[in-house]
Amino acid sequence: MAALTTDQAAEPETRWKIPGIEGVWVLMAGDMVIFALLFGSFMSARMKDPGTFEVARHTLDFDRGGINTLLLLTSSWCVAMSLHAMRAERREVAVRWLGFGILGGFGFAVSKVLEYSAEISAGHTAGSGDFFMYYFMMTGIHLVHVLVGTLVLSVFWVRWRSGREVRGLTGFESAAVFWHMVDLLWIVLFPLLYLVR
């Protein structure tokens, strides 16, 4: 508590502080630039061969894409609620919200694996032309982000549930911000791959 008081004295309350660890924002900014390059590259390839891309797009499962979007958005909301509860020192409530958030991440991963399996069974792989190369690679890299995010959130869930002392929320804020970025990337990926005609 003494340390907190000293910090508060050093920094006026009016000063806005970036949530989470500063460096995580650097990581995320770079990550988003790389995804932006992929999005641009996809659009450029699509413009060169719109007919083939359009035919390939119709083989995707739009309903599953929509369900995945809902899963991620809901999960993000749960994580935000968890942070909110933690700030209000309502740990049990925070653990519950975080549990729902993690379930959303798992649900998305399972749904995505089932979708891949259906696509591969239909004879579509990353080698079946440019559209499917972008589809498998972009959603695959995004899925890796989902798995990393779910793992990190699970670590917090286990620690909070064990009753261990929580020293500040900076780490969890970073995880939550990362989880929102994963969400944001999907919100761009979903229309780009499934909806844009």
Place this chain on the structure above:
Amino acid sequence: MGIAPEIRTPQQDATLDTTDKPTRIRGDYLTLRWSLMGCLVYVGFGLGGFAGLAGFMPPPAEHLNAAGIAGYFHDRGISLSIGMVMLAFGGPFYYLWSAVLSRIISRIEGPMGVLSTVELLGGLLTAWITVMSAIIWLTASMRPESRSPETIQTLYDLGWIFFDVTFAFTSLQLLGLGFAILRDKRQAPLIPHWVAWLGFLTAATNVALVLMPFFETGPFAWQGLISFWAVFGLFFLIIGVVTPYAWKALRRLEAEDLTAAG
């Protein structure tokens, strides 16, 4: 007189320790600063040879057939060979730079810390990969009149596979650097913590290189937007960001050591 080494007594050593310590410290740090600037030779000769003389910016594409790649090597001729000699010469200077970072890391971690070794070995192996790839491409460029296009293509492919698929050495080096920076608990860290995260981003982006052998076109081919531009852009960015901070860190450590020496 002869060539026998000068033998000093413990008393003479003790006197030397107190009188020459600041001089020795300054000498050490001068060597460290020169070694840190090894990155200029690496980047200068590396980019000059690879991009300037060999014209690998971007390189001949992965989807080209044997005749296309052999044609490029024939057209580029001696300048490609000189470029590869420059790349092979500049490569080892990367481990000089890494050796300095390794020394800085050793001041952050304890005597049993492994990160400084990871940094040093990662640097050495990255330098080795640079040199070996240059040697393979140099071999492809030699005696073009007597090599078949298929041989040139095979050597060119081998060079790229060697250059790209060995990324884990560099990624481990960057992870070592990143974790060391985050372990620095000084009030004003020697290298700011955000630099560690830039290192993690670079290490993670390198993983895209595992896709290179499977795609001849698009962003994951060796000349692609991710596998070439993003990966190498970030690699040079991290060198450019870390070097000035390492320079400042050396100045601080030198001042600390001189103060401690009295």
